Amino acid sequence: MMDKKELKPINHDFLNHISAVLDNARKNAKTAVNLSMVYAYYEIGKIIVEEEQQGKNRAAYGKQLLQELSKFLTDKFGKGFSVTNLKQMRQFYMIYSTDQIGQTLSDQFENLPSVDSGRKFFLSWSHYLKLMRISNEDERYFYEIESVKNDWSLSELKRQYDSSLYERLALSMDKDKVYRLALEGHHPETAKEAVKDPYVLEFLGLPELPEYSESELESRIIDHLQQFLLELGTGFAFIGRQVRFTFDEEHFMVDLVFYNRLLRCFVLFDLKIGELKHQDIGQMQMYVHYYDRKVKLPEENPTIGIILCKDKNNAVVEMTLPEENSQIFASKYETVLPSKEDLQKLLEEQIEVESK
Known part of the structure; x- marks a missing residue:
C-alpha cells in the first residue's frame, strides 16, 4: 500500500480544466434557457396581437385582455407577467415579426429555430428590451449583429449605444457602406473604415x-x-x-x-x-x-x-x-x-x- 507521503499533489491544470468544462456547460445551459424564453415571449406577443385583432373595441378589449392574462399567468407561474411585461412581449412581436436580420449571421446559427417569419433570435431578453428602444431600424440591426459577433453583455451594449458607435462608424463611410452596417455589422475593409473619430x-x-x-x-x-x-x-x-x-x-x-x-x-x-x-x-x-x-x-x-x-x-x-x-x-x-x-x-x- 502506497504511503500517503508518496502521493503526488493534484495537478492544478487538471482541476482548472474540469472547472472550465463545468463553467462552459452552465453558461451554455443558461444561454439555452434565456433563448427559449425569448422565443416564448415572441409567441406570447403573437397570440396577444392576434387575439386583440378579433376584439370589436380594440383599445378597451386589449386593456381588459392584458389585465386578465397578467392575473392568470401570475397566479400560475409567479412574477414576470405584469401588464407592462406583456405589453413588451406584444411590442417584441410587432417589431420583430416583420424584419429580417443579416443572412450571414443567421447562417452561423443554423441550429437555432426560426419563428413564423423566418426570423431567428440570438440574444437575451434583456438585450432585446434595450434594442426595442432603438427606433432606427438600420441602427437596431447593427447593434444586434455587433452584440452577437462580439459577445457583448447588456452593459457593454448600453455603453456602445451611449457612445454612439453606429454614428461614429457611419461618419467615416459612404452611403452604401452605411447601409451595409445594418446588414453585416462592422467589417473594416480599408484603413479609413477601421479608424473612428472621435x-x-x-x-x-x-x-x-x-x-x-x-x-x-x-x-x-x-x-x-x-x-x-x-x-x-x-x-x-x-x-x-x-x-x-x-x-x-x-x-x-x-x-x-x-x-x-x-x-x-x-x-x-x-x-x-x-x-x-x-x-x-x-x-x-x-x-x-x-x-x-x-x-x-x-x-x-x-x-x-x-x-x-x-x-x-x-x-x-x-x-x-x-x-x-x-x-x-x-x-x-x-x-x-x-x-x-x-x-x-x-x-x-x-x-x-x-x-x-
Missing part, C-alpha cells in the same frame, strides 16, 4: 482630473486595455506599449502598437493631450515608414498610424498630410460620452450631401 474613452476615468500627462493617458489605457480594445473595434490585438526602434543611431518609442487581423496590418498610436501640431504628423509618418520598410512582412498590408489627440485643427491635418495618403489619421478622443443628437445630425448632413 474615440470615446469615458471608461478611463479622466474627467475628474484637472490635468494629466501623456504617460498618464497611456497608463490608463493599459489599465483598461480590454475596454480600449472593444472601443477600437473588431480584429485588434495588442502588441506592446512604448515599443522601441532605432533609426540612424537614434532611439524612438511608439506609444501603443496593435495588429488588426482583418486588415492584416500594424496599427500605431501616438498619444497627444494637447492640440495636434504638424510636427506630430511628421513624426507619425516616420513611424509608419519604418514599420512598412523594416517590420511588416511582404504579404502584410501597409501600416496604419493614428494620432490620438484631445484637439485638432483639420486645416493643419489637411495641409500636412499628402492628398494621396490613406494610412495616417488624426482622431480626437473624448473623456465623456458625446452627444448622440449632435452625431446623428452630422450623419444626416453627411448623407444629405452625398445624395446630391
